[in-house]
Amino acid sequence: MIDSDQHPQPILQVLGVDTGGTFTDFVLFDAQKPSAPLRIHKVLSTPDAPERAILLGIDALGLTQSVASGRVAIIHGSTVATNAALEGKGVRTAFITNTGFKDLMTIGRQTRRELYNLQPAAVIPPVAAELCFEMPGRVDSSGRLLDPLADKKTDAQLAQLKERLQAANVEAVAITQLFSFLNPEPESKMKAALQDRWFVSASHEVLPESGEYERAIATWLNASLGPKVQHYLRRLLNGVSPSPLAVMQSTGGVMDAEYAGNMPVNMLLSGPAGGLAAAQFLGKQTGFTKLLTFDMGGTSTDVSLIDGSIQLTNEGHIGPWPVAVAQVDMHTIGAGGGSFAYADAGGMLQVGPQSAGANPGPACYGQGGSRATVTDANAVLGRLQAKYFLGGDMALDLVAAEHAMDALATELNLSRQQTAEGIIRIANEHMVRALRVISIERGHHLDEFRLCCFGGAGGLHVCALAEALELKQAIVPNQGGVLSALGMVVAPKSRQLSQAYRTIGTTDTLSPGHQGLSESIDLDQLEQTLAALQQRGINQLLDEGIEQDEIRCELSLDLRYRGQRFYLNLGWKNDLKAVTEGFHRQHEMRYGHRLAMPVELVNLRCQVSAPAAVEQLPPWATNPKGCAPASAKEEVRLTGIEKPVAIYWRPDLIAGQTIHGPALITETVSTTLVATGWRAQVDKWGNLQLSHG
CATH class of the missing domain: 3.30.1490 (Dna Ligase; domain 1)
Structure with a gap:
């Protein structure tokens, strides 16, 4: 367990932090002034040490002194467990099971990923043979001990096991005995004997359900990720102490960091779950409780469905491995703002799943990127306006974006405009296909739902996706560009x-x-x-x-x-x-x-x-008597749109104001394209309610 100092001072502010592949997002709620607007901020992520970006953001928000005095409650969505699992960078972990069953995870379910491939690629087992160990302690299907750890032999058996584990130089241990969910006694004895030396996960604590393979994978993932997650949370706790720190779980709820470090397998969808927690909150607030959501970030797009409440599943995957612990039911594709566009071997334009990430990022970010991405396509088409990007705090390098687009256009024998439009269409089609998988293919009628977009890139694509799905209504939430961070604040x-x-x-x-x-x-x-x-x-x-x-x-x-x-x-x-x-x-x-x-x-x-740390958000500014609705900042001509496009600054809009497309509604963290034939109305919480026709 991770120790954290007590925080005797009253909590004055609540800070939600979401660490993404490209940006780390912040949402700050002032508990002293609950009617004051939320403060939001973004910094580029620091993948080598994620806590560094968090501390930089805290300093930029002027919270360093308040955090040091224990007056800020910090709720964090972390990608540390996710990235370590996807990249195979967990610690060296031993697997202990019953005598005769050490090949359990190597054999798996004997199912083919490619049904008609007669020469499938070999799958590397999660645990090498030399790290698989056998012990007595067999339990039958009724919970009766068949092969107990006998009292006289137990000490000798466990002492020998310790010697073998030390010789194998492992950092963590995963224990999975058959039917341990009916009788955990053998696993408990082994864990008690080993936990003073290693990080130990026992399957009856991680996943007390049937299915020995799925239970073994969940326990192994928890053990292999545990030391990394604990070390990360300790570093972060040291940086924010004595302020309290909580962590978002994959189910859309939060847990104190001192407990979260023991169950990292429950953090594999920590960040995306925050977005769904905020979307569910928004649905209850607005009365639209049936939402089809897509979170388009820099690296990927996550789609999900909310039917009154967040839908959970026990059939998730992380890389090639099944994750049978409860998590939000989400479908993820490699189509984000930073997804690379390229010509395949047949000369056809493709988008994703590889991404530019935070470093070097899209070419238009001016960080050295030279390959065309979805964000570069939006910049070339004028949908991202340089002077309004991140409120003008980050300059867009349009020349670099054009050079990257021209290089790809030459390869495809297309114009710059055709290439950029093609990238957008393909990225949209990827997302539409994913949205159909999560909704229509599961028996839901789309006419009952509204499309809800968030993530920094979501607003630029929402109208096109809604039209492709034949939806007439959509929502662009207030703070949609940092909605996952907002979810940390409003999640229970x-x-x-x-x-x-x-x-x-x-x-x-x-x-x-x-x-x-x-x-x-x-x-x-x-x-x-x-x-x-x-x-x-x-x-x-x-x-x-x-x-x-x-x-x-x-x-x-x-x-x-x-x-x-x-x-x-x-x-x-x-x-x-x-x-x-x-x-x-x-x-x-x-x-x-x-x-x-x-x-x-x-x-x-x-x-x-x-209840969540924050249960009510401040209302959007209403129209003071005698004040006119906000006017457009300017009008521009955009490629592919016949009419002049009005540009609005979203913070200037007032509740009840209606904007007719085509228009660009810009804000610090994202941009929304209101397409021709669509209109956007600002509701009393600042959300953009989009309607077509």
């Missing part, structure tokens, strides 16, 4: 807990042919298990200083048809028949059919949460 403290609970249902009194659970489950036993799970989550929040009456709990069940591998999650309302019928309906919506088969209860889940 929370925990997601799970426990395996497998029971097969039999025929009940539902409609003919349906199979249910009501005759096969002891309801009292189920309620007792759920109550124990709930209390465990409550205790964790109580340990963080949350008051009992502030904690809220939501219970749910994972159900599937017998014989299926994957399951659906449904809320629990103490009614077995209702939850079974709900499963049939949800299965039919998702997959197009329901089956006359027994239903299996796989896992129990509990979400416990407490």
Whole structure:
């Protein structure tokens, strides 16, 4: 556990920080003046030491003294775990499992990624053979010990294991015993013997669910990332102490940094989850609770769907590995503002997934980049105006962007304008395809949703994407360019807990042919298990200083048809028949059919949460009596747009003001293109409500 100093001073400000691939974003809320506008800031990220950019931003915001006096609550979305996992830069980690099962992660699920490739590339196993160790402690499917760590032999066995681990020069240990989620005793004994020397992860703590391969991968990821994440959080804590530090989890809730360091596998979608937390908050604030979101940053675009609440999944991936811990249901593609454009072997224009990142960045950033990117295409087409970019604090090198575009245009035998427009169209098509995957292909009707964009580049593409999806309504949030950082401020403290609970249902009194659970489950036993799970989550929040009456709990069940591998999650309302019928309906919506088969209860889940650091955001400036709406700064002619394009400075707009396209609405952190035929109205919170026709 990471120690942090106590903060006796009252919290006066709340700072949300999102570290991205290109920029580190800041949103500051003043608790002394809750009606004052939020302050926002951006600095270029420092991938070699992410905390350096954070401390630079704190200094630029004039918060160094307040942080040093413990008066600023800092909530952070970190990419340290994500980047280390994607780049294979976790620490040297040993894997311990039952006797006879050390090849568990090498064998995997025996599924092909390329079904018709007869010569697939070999997949390097996550743990080398020499780092896989076997120990007794076998548990059967009922939780009974078959091969216990005998008392007389245990000390000798563990002492020998320690010697082998020391000889292997490992920094972390992952323990995954079969059926440990039913009886964790062997894993607990091993962890207690090893944790004084190594960072140790036990599978019954990381993922107490069935599926030995997925549980092993999650435990290995947690162990291999643990030392790196802990070291990073210690450095950051040292830099901001005595101010409190919390970290965003992959589920869209925050956790104190001292606990987060022990569970880095729960931080793999830390940054993107912040954007969804803010989008959900925005939906509740505006009354539009069905949102199709896309977060277009510098490196990638993350798309997701919010149907009243953030959708979670246990079927995520990080690189080639499954991540079965709960995380926001998100589809990510390599199409961001910094994505490279290039000609492929056939001479066709392609965009992404490789990106310019923070260094050197797009050519127009003037940091030495020489290859054309999506951002360069927007600059060449005039959609990024140099004098308004980052409020004029960062000069755009338009000449460098044109040179990069001309080099690619020559290769493609196209004009500069054709090349730039082609880059935009291809990037848009990548994002449209991803948005369809997360919505239409899952049985949702798009006419019920509004498109919500955020990220620094999102506003330039929102109208084109909405038209491609035949949507008439869209939202560009206030502070959309730093929405993930805003999400850190408005996200609740929370925990997601799970426990395996497998029971097969039999025929009940539902409609003919349906199979249910009501005759096969002891309801009292189920309620007792759920109550124990709930209390465990409550205790964790109580340990963080949350008051009992502030904690809220939501219970749910994972159900599937017998014989299926994957399951659906449904809320629990103490009614077995209702939850079974709900499963049939949800299965039919998702997959197009329901089956006359027994239903299996796989896992129990509990979400416990407490109010966010900030529950109300200040309203946007309204029109004082006698003052006219803000006027355009100027009009410009843009490539590909027939009419003159008016340029507005977003902070000057007033609530209720309507702007008709074509127009550019600029602000410090992003630019919104209101396309021809669209109009934008400023709502009372400063969001741009876009409508077409």
